[in-house]
Amino acid sequence: MLNRFSRRSFCTSALRPWLFVGLGNPGDKYKGTRHNVGFEMIDAFAESQGIPMDTVHCKAIFGQGSVGDVPVLLAKPQTYMNLSGESTGPLAAYYKLPLNRVLVFHDDMGLPCGVLRLHHEGGHGSHNGLKSVIYNFRGNREFARLRIGIGRPPGQMDPKAFLLQKFNATARERIDAALQEGVGALKLLLSKGLTESARCFNTEQKYKHIRLQTMPT
16 A cells, blocks of 8 residues: 555646655665665665655555645665666656656765766667666657766676675765765755756766776775
């Protein structure tokens, strides 16, 4: 049973809800690993807004509430990363949401650790979770993403092993700070819209990128 809001109340709301989906792997084994920062972003936002993540819906740990007048749906798919779309697709369909009201949070090795980017759309960048989401959206890529930089593996380290490793102390500090910056960006998105919030936020993060890209983690 869904708490607080039904599908009917969301669909008849004056403001169409946003669906925020954090990608990751379920279970204590993966908690705190680089590949699970999407889950951490959901948790940080939910905690900041007092939204309980206490329901299971469409194969996801799920929460719902409002920020101002805007309804928000929060989900952490429990399908394992490579099948994330099997939860995300049905959630968007259940609430009859267009893809421009879906925002996916995911780890990104293409950005320095702790640097974020907010985009309207994009490809999958070889990220298996995004591949699954795109597949379950019938190949459509017109959903927003919050990219969370985790840096690249050192030397010849296997990228898969790197993704499933926990952060060291320095990287953990950067990620914790980034999560709070991400919360601020999401609140701005809900009040000002994606275009304006992305422009402001990405400009700030650009300078952070320049500052951090040569620093070790």
